[in-house]
Amino acid sequence: MTTDNSGQKRIGIFDSGVGGLTVLTQLYEQLPNESILYFGDTARLPYGTRAASEIVHFVREIMAWLVEQEVKMVIMACNTSSALAMEMVQAEFDIPVLGVILPGAQAAVQQGKRIGVISTPATAASNAYRNAILEMDADCRVWQVSCPAFVPLVEQNRIHDPYTYEVAREYLAPLIQQRIDTLIYGCTHYPLLAPVVRSLLPVGVNLIDPAVRVVAAAARELEVLGLRNSGTALPTRFCVSGLPEQFADLSVQWLGCTPAVEKISLPTVVRSEAGRKPSPVSMESVE
Numbered sequence: 001m002t003t004d005n006s007g008q009k010r011i012g013i014f015d016s017g018v019g020g021l022t023v024l025t026q027l028y029e030q031l032p033n034e035s036i037l038y039f040g041d042t043a044r045l046p047y048g049t050r051a052a053s054e055i056v057h058f059v060r061e062i063m064a065w066l067v068e069q070e071v072k073m074v075i076m077a078c079n080t081s082s083a084l085a086m087e088m089v090q091a092e093f094d095i096p097v098l099g100v101i102l103p104g105a106q107a108a109v110q111q112g113k114r115i116g117v118i119s120t121p122a123t124a125a126s127n128a129y130r131n132a133i134l135e136m137d138a139d140c141r142v143w144q145v146s147c148p149a150f151v152p153l154v155e156q157n158r159i160h161d162p163y164t165y166e167v168a169r170e171y172l173a174p175l176i177q178q179r180i181d182t183l184i185y186g187c188t189h190y191p192l193l194a195p196v197v198r199s200l201l202p203v204g205v206n207l208i209d210p211a212v213r214v215v216a217a218a219a220r221e222l223e224v225l226g227l228r229n230s231g232t233a234l235p236t237r238f239c240v241s242g243l244p245e246q247f248a249d250l251s252v253q254w255l256g257c258t259p260a261v262e263k264i265s266l267p268t269v270v271r272s273e274a275g276r277k278p279s280p281v282s283m284e285s286v287e
Contacts, residue, residue, distance in 0.1 A: 007229045010037040010237070011218070012071035014062050016045035017155050018247065019189030020077030021254050023100075024236070026215040027075075031222075035234035037071055039264075042242030046151040047080040048120020048187065055122065059085040061266040063093050068267065072227050075218055076100065077188045077211070080120050083128035096221055103217050104184050104210030105132035111206040112182030114141050116175035118197075119186030121146040129186055143178050147171045147187075154189045157250055159196065168196045182206040192254065239264045 011027065013020050017040050024038055039062060041047075047055055059081050066074055073096045076082045076089070082099030089097050108115045117129045124146040133142050149167045158164055175183065183205055185191050191209045198207070222228045236259070240247045244261035252258045 006072050007222075007227050008035070008231060009070055009072035009227075010035040010234070012037045012039065012066040012069065012074040013077050014039040014041065014066065014074070014081075015077040015188055016041050016047040016080075017151070017189070018251050018254070019151070019154065019187060019192070021251055022188045022191045022209065022211040023075055023077040023215060025254065026211045027218075030215045031219055031228075033229045033231065033233050034222075035229065036236045037066070037069055038236060038238050039066065040238075040240045040242075040247055042155075042240045042247055044241065045155060046120065046148075047078060048122045048146075048151060049148055050122065052084050052122065052126075055080060056085045056088060059089060060092075061268065063089055063097075065264070065266050067093060067095065071095065073098070073218065073222065075214060077214075079104075079128075079187045079210070080122045083123045083126040096225065096227075098214055098218055098221065100188065100210040100214045101128045101132055103213030104186070104208055105129055105136060107208045107210065107213045108182050108184050108206075109133055109137040109140055111208065112180075113137075113139060114179060114181045115143070116178070116180035116183045117142065117144045117186045118147050118150075118171060118175075118183065118190060119144065120151065121148050123186055129184060141178075143175055143180065144186075145171050145175060147190075150193060151187065151189045154192050155250065157253075159193055164193070165196055165200070168193065169200055172197070172200050176200075176202065180205060182208060184208045185210065238262065241266060 011034050013023055076099045079100050082101045086099045124144045130142045133140050153164050238259045238261040240261055244263050248258050248261045
């Protein structure tokens with residue numbers, strides 16, 4: 001158990017944009033006493049169509065900044081980052097870091113045997129969900145579909161456009177054809193498209209939102225480490241790398257209020273070594 005004031009520190013969440021709000025709302029629900037620092041890398045979204053080396057570099061910069069802000073834990077709300085950079089982050093940074101892949105896979109195998117995954121191209125190419133699911137239950141069947149248009153459509157606030165339904169119908173068609181019984185939202189942006197997805201899937205398909213499970217895992221981790229905050233939560237701090245007004249205007253529909261949003265500049269990884277474990281691993285060997 002900790003004896004200092006670590007429990008009063010914030011939990012850091014990061015995502016490429018507003019998708020991480022699905023994790024944030026779960027934190028409000030499951031851990032209402034915790035203070036949160038939310039970072040959206042909006043200047044560089046979407047992540048899912050970028051090279052793995054770029055994503056690893058971005059995650060290093062974000063983690064370095066979050067450590068400088070003295071967060072007590074980080075939740076990688078971005079599935080693409082979780083798929084490609086989790087091992088690197090856990091090896092290099094000396095704070096608890098949780099990702100969404102394993103909690104999402106675990107929830108899926110508890111619900112069905114014919115599992116579909118919709119995700120960004122980078123997450124699909126990594127096979128992170130497929131590998132995690134089959135490791136937990138080799139009898140499962142897994143089908144993955146990359147959905148590159150979804151994140152831009154959410155970030156452009158086009159959820160209810162007819163075009164969005166048309167694109168979603170095309171993405172979901174092969175999964176419906178395979179008679180999936182479970183679908184994983186393999187990107188934290190995708191639950192924001194729930195009205196669209198639900199309208200197109202057969203009624204009996206289980207929908208898995210990894211945000212619910214990763215926050216439950218975070219609660220257990222905080223308890224084990226003695227880092228739960230017993231006091232009152234501070235107002236959530238929202239930071240972005242892009243335009244604060246754009247993020248605030250887009251997020252109000254899910255937060256129920258207009259957040260105060262800061263624009264910040266990320267430190268370079270070579271300049272920001274605080275909180276990192278000494279490691280012989282080079283950027284080249286990770287990528």
